[in-house]
Amino acid sequence: MDGTIDAIARALGLDALEVRRRNSLTPGDIPWVTATGERYNSLTPLATLEAAVGRLGYAALRAEQAGREASETLLGIGLCTVVESNTYSSAFYRDAGIPGSGHEMASIRVEPSGAVIASCGLMSSGQGYQTTLAQTAAAGPGAAVEEVQLQIGNSDTAPYGMGSRGARGASAGGGALYGAGLKLKAKVLAIAAALLDLNSADALDLRGGLVLRKVAGDWRETGLTLAQVARTAHLDPLRLLPGMEPGLHQILAYDPAGTTYTNSTHACAVEIERATGAIRILRYVAAEDCGTRINPMVVEGQTHGATAMGLSGAMLEHAAYGADGQALAGSFMDYAIARADDLPSFELLHQDVPSPSNPAGIKGMSEGGTMGGIGALMNAVNDALAQVGTRLDAQPATPVRIWTALQQANADAGRQDPASIEAPPAA
Numbered sequence: 314m315d316g317t318i319d320a321i322a323r324a325l326g327l328d329a330l331e332v333r334r335r336n337s338l339t340p341g342d343i344p345w346v347t348a349t350g351e352r353y354n355s356l357t358p359l360a361t362l363e364a365a366v367g368r369l370g371y372a373a374l375r376a377e378q379a380g381r382e383a384s385e386t387l388l389g390i391g392l393c394t395v396v397e398s399n400t401y402s403s404a405f406y407r408d409a410g411i412p413g414s415g416h417e418m419a420s421i422r423v424e425p426s427g428a429v430i431a432s433c434g435l436m437s438s439g440q441g442y443q444t445t446l447a448q449t450a451a452a453g454p455g456a457a458v459e460e461v462q463l464q465i466g467n468s469d470t471a472p473y474g475m476g477s478r479g480a481r482g483a484s485a486g487g488g489a490l491y492g493a494g495l496k497l498k499a500k501v502l503a504i505a506a507a508l509l510d511l512n513s514a515d516a517l518d519l520r521g522g523l524v525l526r527k528v529a530g531d532w533r534e535t536g537l538t539l540a541q542v543a544r545t546a547h548l549d550p551l552r553l554l555p556g557m558e559p560g561l562h563q564i565l566a567y568d569p570a571g572t573t574y575t576n577s578t579h580a581c582a583v584e585i586e587r588a589t590g591a592i593r594i595l596r597y598v599a600a601e602d603c604g605t606r607i608n609p610m611v612v613e614g615q616t617h618g619a620t621a622m623g624l625s626g627a628m629l630e631h632a633a634y635g636a637d638g639q640a641l642a643g644s645f646m647d648y649a650i651a652r653a654d655d656l657p658s659f660e661l662l663h664q665d666v667p668s669p670s671n672p673a674g675i676k677g678m679s680e681g682g683t684m685g686g687i688g689a690l691m692n693a694v695n696d697a698l699a700q701v702g703t704r705l706d707a708q709p710a711t712p713v714r715i716w717t718a719l720q721q722a723n724a725d726a727g728r729q730d731p732a733s734i735e736a737p738p739a740a
Contacts, residue, residue: 315692323699329692330371351574353396354574356574361577362394368660371580385586390581391580391695392578394685395685397684399484400415400480400484400677401415418564418566419567421493421563425543431450432465441611445608446465446486447463448608484676501539518532524539546559575601582595585715599682601681602664603665603678607673619680619686620659622682624687626687627708629649
């Protein structure tokens, strides 16, 4: 789709950035209902676009590109704006005719010691759930994250859940844990108010495991801790409010009201050698909006990994088969994937606009990095090749494919007899 936008720009003699600006959703367009009835209630595509091209130095690169006509290298600039759907609701599955549910369940309990035992039906496969979900479980009730013990991946202790897929881990799993924590927090503060001989808990809060009271506009410690309240709830239930159940344990099922959407813009500059077709990424910028970032380091790591996967597919990866249908790559020894020295340093920018779909404001993220990497890289390659009147119609953009396209462009321009085209350089 983003390649089509670039093709439109070339056909109309417009800059690719200008076409995107004219067709981007603006803050005034949100909420936006698509032609298929999907509702975008918190997107920032124009903001990520402007942030990415600003950091990349788009105008300066275009000026440099114009002055490279006699250069041995071609400069290409690629943009790709992604709107990623994730955290599908149960209504989505019903409307799509897919058996299943979009809800997630979470359990949080506070032991008499003050330890917080949190669990949900998700299991990490490298996304850092052990950190992010523990932080979310602590944020809901206002506990200290050091006191949280996260139990995931064990069906003997975890509530039944829908699993890790579709970038739903933080928004569905985190949303369920956060919501359960908020309900538990309300009970903790009600008990604390009774212990402090207050008529209500309106002026109380729980942060880092400490009960605070607002006095003259300032939050001050009351001397009560989450552990003390927990001991009362478990071991001295006669001090609780009339009708209140002993203990501190909350189970919550969270079903998103609708599909959650996130967005990002990827921008890169590449250099292509005319003689060999070799490609080098000069700069790479990703501006993303995943709502509330639970752990910025995890967000950056996931964005790096997802973008690396997209770039690897766009530059190198190809499922090749012989004439007999046999896969030619029997292992990763034969299958090309990007190494560290094939990839650039990633410059990341964040918008952090909370989603109204869940109480924590979390959106899904990371999968958009793969899509953004593919689109930005291929658009950059074709932007460079457009200067000599050619393009690639498929990935990967290997040196051999780029070199062949350059040679054909020379032949088509009458600068070289097609019969004299030499064999391409070794892959």
